[in-house]
Amino acid sequence: MTDVLLKLEQVSYRYPDGTNALSGCSLVIRQGKRTVVLGANGAGKTTMFLHLNGILRPSAGQVFYGGVPLDYSRSGIRELRSRIGLVFQNPDSQLFSASVREDVSFGPMNLGLEKRIVGERVAAALHAVRMTECADKPVHNLSYGQKKRVCIAGVLAMQPGLIVLDEPMSGLDAAMQRELLAVLERLHADGMTVVIATHDLDFAYEWADDAIVLQKGKLLAQGTAAVLLQQTEVQAELGASPVIADIAASLALTGMAVRDKGYLPRSRRELLAAISAFHRQESDR
Amino acid sequence: MWQGNRVLTEQSAYSNRWRRVTPFAKGWFSLCGMVAAFAAASPRSALLVALILCAVTILGAGVPPLRYLRVAAPAFLFLLASGLSLALSLDFGGTAGGASLHLATAELPRLAQICCRSLACLTALLFLTLTTPLADIISLMRRCRVPDTLLDLMTLCYRTLFVLSETVHDTITAQSARLGYAGLRLSLRSLGGLVANLTVHVWQRSQALHLAALARNNDGALSFLETVYPHSPRTISIAAVAGCLMIALSVKLP
Numbered sequence: 001m002t003d004v005l006l007k008l009e010q011v012s013y014r015y016p017d018g019t020n021a022l023s024g025c026s027l028v029i030r031q032g033k034r035t036v037v038l039g040a041n042g043a044g045k046t047t048m049f050l051h052l053n054g055i056l057r058p059s060a061g062q063v064f065y066g067g068v069p070l071d072y073s074r075s076g077i078r079e080l081r082s083r084i085g086l087v088f089q090n091p092d093s094q095l096f097s098a099s100v101r102e103d104v105s106f107g108p109m110n111l112g113l114e115k116r117i118v119g120e121r122v123a124a125a126l127h128a129v130r131m132t133e134c135a136d137k138p139v140h141n142l143s144y145g146q147k148k149r150v151c152i153a154g155v156l157a158m159q160p161g162l163i164v165l166d167e168p169m170s171g172l173d174a175a176m177q178r179e180l181l182a183v184l185e186r187l188h189a190d191g192m193t194v195v196i197a198t199h200d201l202d203f204a205y206e207w208a209d210d211a212i213v214l215q216k217g218k219l220l221a222q223g224t225a226a227v228l229l230q231q232t233e234v235q236a237e238l239g240a241s242p243v244i245a246d247i248a249a250s251l252a253l254t255g256m257a258v259r260d261k262g263y264l265p266r267s268r269r270e271l272l273a274a275i276s277a278f279h280r281q282e283s284d285r
Numbered sequence: 286m287w288q289g290n291r292v293l294t295e296q297s298a299y300s301n302r303w304r305r306v307t308p309f310a311k312g313w314f315s316l317c318g319m320v321a322a323f324a325a326a327s328p329r330s331a332l333l334v335a336l337i338l339c340a341v342t343i344l345g346a347g348v349p350p351l352r353y354l355r356v357a358a359p360a361f362l363f364l365l366a367s368g369l370s371l372a373l374s375l376d377f378g379g380t381a382g383g384a385s386l387h388l389a390t391a392e393l394p395r396l397a398q399i400c401c402r403s404l405a406c407l408t409a410l411l412f413l414t415l416t417t418p419l420a421d422i423i424s425l426m427r428r429c430r431v432p433d434t435l436l437d438l439m440t441l442c443y444r445t446l447f448v449l450s451e452t453v454h455d456t457i458t459a460q461s462a463r464l465g466y467a468g469l470r471l472s473l474r475s476l477g478g479l480v481a482n483l484t485v486h487v488w489q490r491s492q493a494l495h496l497a498a499l500a501r502n503n504d505g506a507l508s509f510l511e512t513v514y515p516h517s518p519r520t521i522s523i524a525a526v527a528g529c530l531m532i533a534l535s536v537k538l539p
Contacts, residue, residue: 055499078502086500092448093490094497097440097509098420105510107501118510138295138418140447154501
């Protein structure tokens with residue numbers, strides 16, 4: 001595959017307390033795609049993410065970026081971290097500064113850019129997450145969802161080609177989730193590769209191009225999300241299945257043609273549209 | 286009390302009339318206030334300096350008087366207690382064998398001078414903290430070449446204060462919900478649990494912050510883009526002249 005951006009090859013990692021978080025994990029992340037990483041708690045998702053931008057170094061195996069093994073020298077790591085942005089789950093664990101604007105400037109300042117350029121990047125990143133009006137607010141006065149968006153802005157200001165988000169929807173209400181999703185969609189439309197760890201199978205089924213399923217530090221399955229999430233083995237590991245896929249499959253069994261060009265609907269909207277279309281066809285007959 | 290004060294200080298710092306005035310001007314005026322406090326020839330002139338600073342904060346910056354008093358109250362009380370402890374002394378060597386309270390009459394003028402100076406210094410600091418958010422004060426200190434390590438510590442402490450006070454609040458609520466503070470013995474036990482929990486929490490939080498800093502390419506000092514205030518020679522000149530006048534007044538006033 002020529003569009004492989006990142007590749008893990010037989011990567012193992014053991015924490016100092018003896019926990020084997022990854023053991024012989026191999027997977028790829030494709031350029032320009034929306035990828036979800038799924039797996040039970042403790043499956044190794046966060047540890048895998050920490051390998052992507054060189055915070056952790058594999059005990060065994062290798063990580064490749066653009067086909068080249070990661071360079072763990074100071075300059076190599078610097079380069080890598082400017083290309084791969086990592087947004088952690090808890091916003092309070094990654095916001096340093098008192099004010100929003102200052103915090104977003106932290107990454108680009110670390111890149112050693114000119115202050116004028118940093119200022120421009122900060123403004124653009126805050127605009128991208130629709131937080132410009134909160135730029136001068138103190139971080140502790142923001143809502144949880146706003147804090148998450150500031151975290152994303154802080155990574156965007158470094159202008160990475162790949163953004164990795166660890167369970168970005170957790171703790172957000174439905175409206176905030178929609179807002180965050182809109183932000184991610186805009187980023188993806190602008191050509192950014194987006195990787196998200198999530199437990200929400202319905203979201204994964206609707207949103208993702210690719211899916212990676214981890215099981216006890218190993219790759220269980222990887223492939224097209226819509227196909228993978230209908231596999232019995234994957235559903236058994238995750239302990240659930242996408243509701244829309246289940247309903248569509250049941251309807252298909254009853255003879256209701258909800259398949260469009262061979263694909264089952266992936267969202268509630270698509271499913272409702274397919275049902276309406278089916279009824280229209282029936283009544284036209 | 287402490288948490289309430291912190292929130293009140295924050296509210297003032299972010300909502301006062303002089304929020305957008307360059308911190309350099311406010312810092313200079315506050316410094317002049319402290320110099321005036323030390324230069325004051327008499328308790329009366331130190332008191333006048335305190336009054337001027339208080340009036341400037343309330344009337345000039347528009348900090349509500351009640352909020353000012355609530356923020357200042359703990360410090361004022363502390364000053365009062367210190368003053369009383371210096372003025373009064375307990376004597377156990379009395380003829381009747383009991384303790385007696387003595388007023389250090391000879392030291393009273395000196396004591397008045399110290400208390401009034403402290404009061405003036407206090408109002409000078411209150412002027413700065415109630416009109417300027419800490420982020421701006423830190424950026425001002427950075428320009429004044431205060432060592433980076435100290436400023437990084439200030440930044441992290443300030444940010445962490447809010448995170449940890451939330452954790453403390455949540456833990457106490459959870460403990461209370463399970464009758465953790467239903468008696469003295471239980472309260473002490475819960476308090477111990479709270480401290481132990483918080484210690485682990487601080488350690489985990491510092492690990493997480495370290496990872497987050499690494500992920501954003503940090504390899505040393507924490508550097509941020511400082512807020513740029515419109516360079517206003519006029520504001521700085523006004524602050525400088527007013528500050529110098531205050532010093533002159535405190536020196537000249539008998």
